[in-house]
Amino acid sequence: MxxxxxxxxxxxxxxxxxxxxxxxxxxxxxxxxxxxxxPFTHWASQQQxxxxxxxxxxxxxxxxxxxxxxxxxxxxxxxxxKQFLVEKRLISRELASGSDSKAVDISDKEIFSxxxxxxxxxxxxxxxxxxxxxxxxxxxxxxxxxxxxxLNYAYDANWGYLTACPTNVGTGMRASVMxxxxxxxxxxxxxxxxxxxxxxxxxxxxxxxxxxxxxxxFFQVSNQVTLGHSExxxxxxxxxxxxxxxxxxxxxxxxxFSNSRTxxxxxxxxxxxxxxxxxxxTSKETIDLLSIVRLGVNxxxxxxxxxxxxxxxxxxxxxxxxxxxxxxxxxxxERDVKRAEIIKKKLKTT
Amino acid sequence: MICDICHSNExxxxxxxxxxxxxxxxxxxxxxAKKKGIMMSPNFGLADFLANLTDFGxxxxxxxxxxxxxxxxxxxxGFEDFKKIGRLGCGECYTAFKKGLQPLIRKIHGNLxxxxxxxxxxxxxxxxxASLTDLEDKLKKAISDEAYEEAARLxxxxxxxxxxxxxxx
Numbered sequence: 082m083x084x085x086x087x088x089x090x091x092x093x094x095x096x097x098x099x100x101x102x103x104x105x106x107x108x109x110x111x112x113x114x115x116x117x118x119x120p121f122t123h124w125a126s127q128q129q130x131x132x133x134x135x136x137x138x139x140x141x142x143x144x145x146x147x148x149x150x151x152x153x154x155x156x157x158x159x160x161x162x163k164q165f166l167v168e169k170r171l172i173s174r175e176l177a178s179g180s181d182s183k184a185v186d187i188s189d190k191e192i193f194s195x196x197x198x199x200x201x202x203x204x205x206x207x208x209x210x211x212x213x214x215x216x217x218x219x220x221x222x223x224x225x226x227x228x229x230x231x232l233n234y235a236y237d238a239n240w241g242y243l244t245a246c247p248t249n250v251g252t253g254m255r256a257s258v259m260x261x262x263x264x265x266x267x268x269x270x271x272x273x274x275x276x277x278x279x280x281x282x283x284x285x286x287x288x289x290x291x292x293x294x295x296x297x298x299f300f301q302v303s304n305q306v307t308l309g310h311s312e313x314x315x316x317x318x319x320x321x322x323x324x325x326x327x328x329x330x331x332x333x334x335x336x337x338f339s340n341s342r343t344x345x346x347x348x349x350x351x352x353x354x355x356x357x358x359x360x361x362x363t364s365k366e367t368i369d370l371l372s373i374v375r376l377g378v379n380x381x382x383x384x385x386x387x388x389x390x391x392x393x394x395x396x397x398x399x400x401x402x403x404x405x406x407x408x409x410x411x412x413x414x415e416r417d418v419k420r421a422e423i424i425k426k427k428l429k430t431t
Numbered sequence: 432m433i434c435d436i437c438h439s440n441e442x443x444x445x446x447x448x449x450x451x452x453x454x455x456x457x458x459x460x461x462x463x464a465k466k467k468g469i470m471m472s473p474n475f476g477l478a479d480f481l482a483n484l485t486d487f488g489x490x491x492x493x494x495x496x497x498x499x500x501x502x503x504x505x506x507x508x509g510f511e512d513f514k515k516i517g518r519l520g521c522g523e524c525y526t527a528f529k530k531g532l533q534p535l536i537r538k539i540h541g542n543l544x545x546x547x548x549x550x551x552x553x554x555x556x557x558x559x560x561a562s563l564t565d566l567e568d569k570l571k572k573a574i575s576d577e578a579y580e581e582a583a584r585l586x587x588x589x590x591x592x593x594x595x596x597x598x599x600x
Contacts, residue, residue, distance in 0.1 A: 117522060120506045124520040200518070222548075229550035235522035241545030243522040247536050250525075252547040282541075309542025 082151040082189065084162055088405050092169060092191040092208065095396060097388040099211020103379045104327050106259040106299070106392070107208055110217040110316075112225055113244045113253035114203040115235040121245035122198045130182035133202045138186070140231040141195065146188045146224060155183040161410070164401035170208070175199055193224060200245050201253075203228075212323055214256055214316045222312075241308060251308025256319050260326060263298040263376045264333035274329055275300070281322060282306050297368035297395070302326070338380055349377035357428045361414075362421040367398050386428070394427055434460035503527040504588045563589060 094107040115121060116136065119129050141147045155163065155176060163177040171194045172185050179198070186195045196204040205224065207217045228234075235243040241251035249255070265271040275285045284305045287295025302323065304315050337345050352373040356362075375391045377383040396402060398420045404411050407419055434442045435458050442458035501510040505523030510531055513519055525532065537543055566589050573582040 115522065120521040121519060123516075123518055124506055124508060226551065234550045236550055237522070237525060237545075238549075239544060240525050241547060241549075243525055245518045247519070247532060248539055250536065251540065251542075251545045254547070306540045306542070308536065308540040308545055311547040 082149055082187075084151065084153065084158075084165075085405075087151070087165075087169065087171075087187070087191070088402075090190075091389075091393055092396075094191075094208045094210040095389065095392040097210055097392050099209055099213050101327055102211035102388065104261055104330050105212040105323065106261055107210055108212055108214045108217050109206055109208050109255075109257050109259075110214060110221045111204060111206040111255045111257075112221055113201040113242065113249045113255075114205070114225070114228070114232075115201050115243055115245070116203075117233045117235040119202070122200060122202060123245065127181055130198050134182045134184055134197050136232060137195075137197050137203060137228075138184075140228050141186050143231070144224060144227050146193055147186055149189045150193075151187040153185050153187070155185070156180040161401050161404050165405055168396065168399040168401050172196055173199060173204070176204075192220065195224075201249070212258065212320070212327070214258070214320055218256070218312060218316050248305075249307050252310070252312050252315065254307055254312055254315060255303055256316055257301050257303030258319065258323050260300045260302065260323070260330075261298060261372070261375060262300055262326070262330050263372055264337050265330050266295075266298045267337065268333045270329070270333060271300075274326060278302060278322060278326070281318075283319065283322060296365060297372040299372070334376070334380065345380075346382055349373055349380075349382050353377065353383060353428075356424050358425070359421045361417045362424065363417055364398065364400070364420070367420060367424065368395065371395055371398075390427055394424060397423060432458050434458060434463055436460075436463040501528060501531070504591075563593070 097106075099105070099108075116133055119125060119133060122130065122133075125133070138152065141150070141152075153166075155172075158166075163172070166172045166185065167174055167177050169191070171187055171191065173196065176183050176185065176196050176199045182198050184197045186197070187193070192207060192209075194206050194208075196206075205221065207221045207224075209217045209220075237243060242253040244250050244253050262271055262274075265274060278285050282305050284303050286301045286303075287299065302319070304319055307315075310318070352370040356367070356370050356374060371391060371394055374383065374386070375388070378386050378388055378391060397406065400416055403416050403419045403423070406423070411419060432442045432445075434440045437460065440460035440462055442460050444459050444461065444464050445456065446459075447456045502508065503520055503524045504527060506520035508520030508524055510528050513524070513528065519525065519528070533543060566585055570582055570585040570589065573579075573585060
């Protein structure tokens with residue numbers, strides 16, 4: 082597998098085949114691990130970081146999931162490629178902005194992505210389509226247990242897995258779910274829902290943007306506490322809350338559909354109209370309109386389009402993706418034109 | 432009102448400090464005031480006073496002030512460094528800065544005991560115990576190699592960990 086293969090193939094979770102994938106885009110489980118006896122990444126010497134990389138790589142090479150994996154060293158990547166991996170959610174911005182001995186190992190179908198020498202020696206993540214934290218945890222455990230047998234994790238019976246930042250100590254686990262909540266946003270009920278989630282020690286973040294406004298009506302909910310609960314408890318907890326939110330969103334959608342059908346259809350078809358006919362379109366406008374069209378597909382108001390295509394469009398209209406598809410660097414204006422072109426092409430072929 | 436220090440005598444000395452609209456009060460009895468040789472001069476600062484009370488059994492946060500000068504023997508990171516950058520230096524830091532970290536971790540997670548999975552064969556693995564065993568082995572070797580300076584350093588580290596352990600029982 083090469084980097085450019087990633088451009089041709091879609092990540093498994095984008096296909097939208099998972100449970101509740103109309104409202105839940107993806108589920109993710111991340112484990113933070115460190116090797117015993119070596120300082121954490123930011124405090125380690127160059128030689129120690131190299132040692133971590135070498136040790137981890139050889140442990141991964143003998144794991145079945147990574148037989149055909151793509152192993153990339155950050156300092157050997159061009160800026161656009163690093164940005165491309167960030168857009169695909171395969172690496173964090175932190176890893177992309179560093180260099181020496183930072184690397185990522187991406188498994189076949191992009192199910193696993195293991196970062197080396199990020200904030201911790203190992204940041205391992207698993208993505209699944211829809212609401213499927215159970216499966217994500219199961220897969221993560223499989224790889225984690227295999228690596229634990231080959232490496233020597235920094236672990237303590239009281240503190241659990243030792244991490245660079247105390248906010249991750251214990252299970253070292255961050256479970257998160259990406260949600261699409263257009264109806265709750267339109268019904269102006271999303272703030273209330275989010276505030277009650279925050280009271281449960283869960284973190285909520287708007288995606289594709291900073292601040293209180295979540296562009297595209299996307300939200301990411303994750304656990305904040307990593308110590309004192311088992312991995313299964315964290316997943317069960319989160320899953321329970323997400324189920325509630327799904328019910329709320331579904332209820333809000335049913336409400337819109339029965340009480341404001343005409344206004345809703347108007348909004349959806351206008352969005353579809355702009356997307357399929359514009360010659361110039363910004364990133365923000367794309368995300369906002371795609372979000373409404375996605376709702377339209379979910380509600381079967383738009384019938385000649387599938388979720389996979391919409392999910393793909395969210396990803397490939399991002400800046401680095403556009404430039405890789407075009408094969409060269411593009412300035413913002415050129416990107417806005419290329420973006421409109423790609424959207425039109427994708428919508429026409431359906 | 433009971434003395435904030437001994438919690439037994441009646442407090443007869445009350446100190447109130449107001450700086451930038453923030454008020455801090457402390458109430459102590461004559462005995463404790465005499466015992467600690469507390470100076471009641473006009474330039475008396477409450478912060479300095481509290482900073483010197485680390486051995487009075489005050490709340491953990493104030494006790495952590497005594498951790499100021501602490502350095503991790505494993506990687507050399509100072510507790511003050513940690514407070515500035517927000518990241519620890521190595522696994523041993525969790526043992527070295529235990530007293531200072533406990534209140535922080537309790538605040539973040541509401542818990543202090545890991546209840547999740549563990550690497551196979553490492554269920555009861557304690558960072559402290561492992562460090563001790565490792566250090567004791569190193570001490571024996573240093574003595575047999577006649578590296579007495581190194582041996583003295585190791586002996587001090589072992590002592591520090593054992594003291595830590597006893598205090599936290």
